[in-house]
Amino acid sequence: MSTLTTAATKPIRTDLFVASAADGKPRLLGSRCRETGRIYFPAEVMNPDTHRVGTMEPVEILGSGHLISFTRVTRGLPGFPSPYALALIELDAGPSLVAQLEDWQDVDLAIDMPVDLVIGTIKLDKDGMTLVGPKFRPRRT
Amino acid sequence: MTKIYIIGAGMTGFGPQPEIEVHELARRATWDAIESAEVGPEEIEVCYAGHAYQGPCFGQKTLLKIGITGIPIVNVENACASGASAVLGVINTIRAGEADIGLAIGAEKLTTPGGGFLPTVADDLDSSMGRVMPAAFAMIARRHMHRYGTTLEQMAKIAVKNRRNATRNPRCHLKKEVSVEEVLRAPVIADPLTRLACCPNSDGAAAVILASEKVAHRYTNRPVEIAASILVSGLRTPHGIVDDRSEMSIRAANKAYERAGLSPSDVDVCELHDPFTIAELIHYEDLGFCEPGEGGRFIDEGRSEIGGDVAVSPSGGLLAKGHPLGATGVAQIAELFWQLRGEAGDYQVPDARVGLAHTVGGGVTKLESGACAVHILKV
Numbered sequence: 001m002s003t004l005t006t007a008a009t010k011p012i013r014t015d016l017f018v019a020s021a022a023d024g025k026p027r028l029l030g031s032r033c034r035e036t037g038r039i040y041f042p043a044e045v046m047n048p049d050t051h052r053v054g055t056m057e058p059v060e061i062l063g064s065g066h067l068i069s070f071t072r073v074t075r076g077l078p079g080f081p082s083p084y085a086l087a088l089i090e091l092d093a094g095p096s097l098v099a100q101l102e103d104w105q106d107v108d109l110a111i112d113m114p115v116d117l118v119i120g121t122i123k124l125d126k127d128g129m130t131l132v133g134p135k136f137r138p139r140r141t
Numbered sequence: 142m143t144k145i146y147i148i149g150a151g152m153t154g155f156g157p158q159p160e161i162e163v164h165e166l167a168r169r170a171t172w173d174a175i176e177s178a179e180v181g182p183e184e185i186e187v188c189y190a191g192h193a194y195q196g197p198c199f200g201q202k203t204l205l206k207i208g209i210t211g212i213p214i215v216n217v218e219n220a221c222a223s224g225a226s227a228v229l230g231v232i233n234t235i236r237a238g239e240a241d242i243g244l245a246i247g248a249e250k251l252t253t254p255g256g257g258f259l260p261t262v263a264d265d266l267d268s269s270m271g272r273v274m275p276a277a278f279a280m281i282a283r284r285h286m287h288r289y290g291t292t293l294e295q296m297a298k299i300a301v302k303n304r305r306n307a308t309r310n311p312r313c314h315l316k317k318e319v320s321v322e323e324v325l326r327a328p329v330i331a332d333p334l335t336r337l338a339c340c341p342n343s344d345g346a347a348a349v350i351l352a353s354e355k356v357a358h359r360y361t362n363r364p365v366e367i368a369a370s371i372l373v374s375g376l377r378t379p380h381g382i383v384d385d386r387s388e389m390s391i392r393a394a395n396k397a398y399e400r401a402g403l404s405p406s407d408v409d410v411c412e413l414h415d416p417f418t419i420a421e422l423i424h425y426e427d428l429g430f431c432e433p434g435e436g437g438r439f440i441d442e443g444r445s446e447i448g449g450d451v452a453v454s455p456s457g458g459l460l461a462k463g464h465p466l467g468a469t470g471v472a473q474i475a476e477l478f479w480q481l482r483g484e485a486g487d488y489q490v491p492d493a494r495v496g497l498a499h500t501v502g503g504g505v506t507k508l509e510s511g512a513c514a515v516h517i518l519k520v
Contacts, residue, residue: 012269042266048377069287069383071279071331076271086276086331088383096379098267098506111287122270133270 012122012133016042018060019119019132026119027060028134030095041095063117065091065136070101070109079123089115089136102135114139145232146357146364147518148350149178150475155345155463156314157252163195166346167203167248170468174244174348174475175207179360182207185350186240188214189230191223191247192467193502200246209244218467221414221502223247224347225372225470225514231351232370241353247471248346251464267381267506274504275339277382278417279331284385285423286333288434293333295437297324299418300337300460302446307457309487314343314463324418338418343463347472365481368401368495369517375509382509389513390427390499397497397515398429405429408451408517409493410480412473414501415458421445425453428499428515452490455480466502473498474516481520495519 011017021027030041035055038047046053070087073080085101087109101109102120115136122133151173153166167190175182188209190200200214213234219226224247231243267277285291301321307313319337327335357364373393378384398404405428413428415421422436430451431439439445445453456462456476459469477496479485496518503511 013266016266068380069280069283071276071283071334072329073271073273073276073279073331074329075275075331077273080271084271086271086280088280088380090379096381098270098272098381098383100271111283 009130009132012131017119017134021060026063026117028063028117030059030061031056032059039094041091041097061091061093061095063091063134063136065089065115067109067111067113067115068096069111079125081121085109087115087136097134100135102137104138107138109138143236144354145235145367146352146354147367147474147478148352148357148360148364149174149180150347150349150478151177152312152347152472152475153345154312155343155465158344159252163248163250163344164199164203166250166344167246167348168207170248170346170348171203171244171246172207174350178350180242180350182209184242185209185244186212187231187234187243188212189217189227189245190214191217191219191227191245191470192249193218193220193223195249195467199248203246203248219502219512221416221464221466222470222500222512222514223467223502224472225474225498225500225516226512228349228471228474228516229370229372229514232367235351235353241356243351244348245351245471246346246348247468249465249467250344251342251466252344265504265506267504272504273331275331275334275417277504278419279334280383281385281423282333282419284383285419288385289437291422291437293325294321295440296338296418296422297321298440299415299421300324302440303415303454303458303460306447306455306488307461310457310462313457313461314341315461334417334419340416340459340464343465345463345465345468345472347468347475349471349475349478363482363520365478365518365520367516368403368519369397369515371397371400372512372514374512375505377507378509381507382504384509385423386433387423387427387501387509387513389509390424390501393513393515394428394499397517401517401519403495403517407495408497409495410452410455410477410490411497411499412456412476413453413458413499415454415460416464418460421453421458424499428497447488447490455485455488455490470498470500470514473500474518477518481518
């Protein structure tokens with residue numbers, strides 16, 4: 001893990017991302033089917049489309065994508081930032097995921113806006129531990 | 142295929158009832174249903190009990206104190222579609238010839254201290270990222286607005302209609318009418334949805350008694366026929382629930398129309414799954430009441446009002462009558478039973494002959510949703 005992980009922070013899940021790949025950028029951890037070439041996030045053991053086992057290989061997914069939709073949640077759950085922006089992001093590599101946005105407050109968010117993966121705070125757990133994970137920052141053009 | 146009929150229904154009021162324990166709520170609805178059907182408790186041969194969060198052996202605990210024990214009792218969890226799934230379970234048991242009279246119960250108690258959002262599922266990825274249900278439907282709303290130009294005012298009109306309908310329903314949770322302005326200016330939950338665009342978390346219970354063709358007429362000369370009872374689950378889809386249509390609703394409705402030999406234009410009254418305003422607007426399209434993209438115009442033209450093309454949620458729907466998850470699907474069917482018998486009182490839809498109940502439940506990452514049930518009733 002990167003320097004983001006200190007005593008007071010931990011990943012929201014250990015199988016979702018690497019904070020710093022070989023090029024220093026974060027990646028999502030997924031799987032790719034050797035037969036169909038399709039990429040899945042989060043990683044799948046069995047291919048849910050072909051129902052075949054043993055065809056998946058781990059893959060690091062580049063975190064560029066665009067907004068399919070978004071909302072600013074004013075009344076969130078305990079531990080979450082208030083407010084926070086939540087979006088459905090379609091990655092250029094294929095899969096989609098729901099994630100919070102980072103540095104969105106001064107941005108005029110719009111469907112199709114390009115975004116890039118960052119690793120940031122998702123919420124505090126009930127012990128006050130900071131849980132970090134994949135978030136997306138609107139791309140400055 | 143043997144015909145199945147509803148011969149009785151019961152329901153508690155919906156809304157906060159902190160002093161009444163949930164099995165007691167279910168018991169009251171059950172007893173009302175038994176009395177309305179004029180069946181003896183000993184004549185009930187099977188029970189399915191739907192709920193989402195009420196613990197093990199819910200049906201057994203409910204029926205124990207009214208002396209119904211020993212029969213097969215199945216407890217059903219299918220999130221917000223738990224109740225509708227329970228009705229389907231009873232129908233299929235009767236259809237299989239295993240029983241002639243069966244009981245479906247739905248119940249939930251949600252007014253826990255703190256209130257607010259439904260409990261999230263710890264192992265669900267979207268939930269752990271902050272995908273509360275209002276956020277999911279806010280993203281759906283934005284897609285529909287983007288694709289079809291649907292407006293905030295059109296969505297708000299759904300809440301206005303259902304709150305107005307609910308003022309005539311003594312069992313409803315929210316009893317005050319609201320204006321478009323009030324809906325738009327209410328505190329934002331997840332933009333563009335305000336508090337008044339979201340259903341309340343309610344306590345409540347409902348029950349229906351179902352009977353085979355062979356015995357139904359012994360109990361009533363006005364049974365209501367179940368013309369179709371369809372349950373589907375959501376497909377794995379890249380965008381999950383976030384879409385400007387509900388594929389599973391379309392699929393379930395089409396199958397139900399085909400099974401019933403009816404079309405959307407035959408439906409006089411519909412109790413539709415409207416946890417958020419945008420949901421009802423999209424489901425007008427999914428259920429075939431109008432073309433894709435026309436949901437906004439459908440509400441603008443008043444076509445879903447009592448007296449319009451199809452009266453949608455004359456009870457007030459989830460938005461106003463309330464949404465005790467497991468109770469909702471059974472309650473929708475009980476409402477239609479009363480509508481088709483002309484017993485709905487101040488919110489009666491004139492000359493209602495065909496009713497459709499539509500329930501959706503369950504937020505699961507990568508699925509559109511967990512379950513969708515469509516029931517068509519007719520007289």
